[in-house]
Amino acid sequence: MQIVSGAAFRKRSPHPLAGVTVLQILADLGTSPAARAAIETAEALVQVGGKPLVAARGGPLVGELQARGGIFVRFPARASDPLAPALGVVRLVTLIHSESIDILHARSRLGAWIGLGAARLTRIPLVTSLPASLDTSSPLAGCLESVMARGDRVLAESASSAHLAEALRPEATGRIHVVGPGIDRSAFTAERVATARVRAQRQAWNSPPDEPVVLLLTEMTPAESQGFLRATALMLRARRLRGLRLVHVDATRDGRSCTIDPGAENPRALPPCKDLPAAFVAAAVVAVPIGKAGPACRRAVEAQAMGMPVIVADEGALAETVLAPPDTTESLRTGWRIPFGEPEALAAAIEAGLGLGASARERLSLRARAHVDRHLSIERMRDETLRAFVAVRGNAGAT
DSSP states (O other): OOOOOGGGGGGOOOOOOOOOOEEEESSOSSHHHHHHHHHHHHHHHHTTTTTEEEEEEEEEHHHHHTTTTTTEEEEOOOOTTTHHHHHHHHHHHHHHHHHTEEEEEEEEEHHHHHHHHHHHHHHEEEEEEESSOOOSSHHHHHHOOOOGGOEEEEESSSSSHHHHHHHHHHGGGEEEEEEOOOOOTSSGGGGGGGGGHHHHHHHHTTTTTTOOOEEEEOOOHHHHHHHHHHHHHHHHTTTOOOSEEEEEEEESSSOOOOEEEETTTSSSHHHHHOOOOHHHHHHSEEEEEEHHHHOOOHHHHHHTTTTOOOOEEEEHHHHHSSSOTTTOOOOGOOOOETTOHHHHHHHHHHHHHOOHHHHHHHHHHHHHHHHHHTBBBBBHHHHHHHHHHHHTTTTTOOO
């Protein structure tokens, strides 16, 4: 007869957020990273016994939010409407009272302005989410963006945006939590990408199975991307690197693509890339040498989640996605950082990535995946967000 300790029957202590109602507010539930993060956070709250509400105009992900336990609240606030902040505050105060909201979490600039007003009127805590970069191109832009740092707790997607927020509002120091973008490892796992998908992607590129492909992910106009490809191909040719193919894919629009090999003079158009995980597996090296912080960071992290050697621009939030000397040792490297938009430096890093032996490449791949799992996964993002909610409730020591 097996004797079971009485401890097995003791009721576990409830999570600090059990019974807590959290309202997240954002522009819409489209396919943006903010919408995805709101849904993941809602599900995490459900799992610990919290009550998650999400206020937005609507969008294609409303059904997914509801399927995962979130409660959708239609909240029509248009940034183009000059009365939107004032009307939004009135609506939000009414919602806070009717739903007994305990915490507000603003995931957009307009949501932050509305949330700030409503939170101060109702005396409930406000959490804000900083994007990977902030617009400080003018004093007015900086003033408008500074609201994102006025929460009682601030979630920053990168250390660089956290530092910028502290510069805009020094009083935010000590209230900022750096929370990575949160990559879905189930979608970006190399072993889950069928061989047929990889073969189809290579066929779309007109690339034979044994040809190394360097995948460039940027946000450029067609003319800009072609010029950048020509310059990079010229540098690779100078290094006597031939027999490979450069493929450029637009990282944010419709997957528009073009290609060139170092021996050719002009790039040529390709069909749009609709299967990015397969493109990662089909490539030998992935480079994100230029781009807006948010989308570019996400692509760099997704590529590392697939175990790819990754090259990024050495600036701001994008540089933070990759572990590389001098900030870490060579034995911990997960990719390369290069000066912003320099084809010569890009060519040198491509040569280093292609030159990895099988064992070195496998070790780098394992480090890259582990780096994403520890710091940049959805699970990490969910945990850190809930910790911020606990902290803002005054229970920082209980998680």
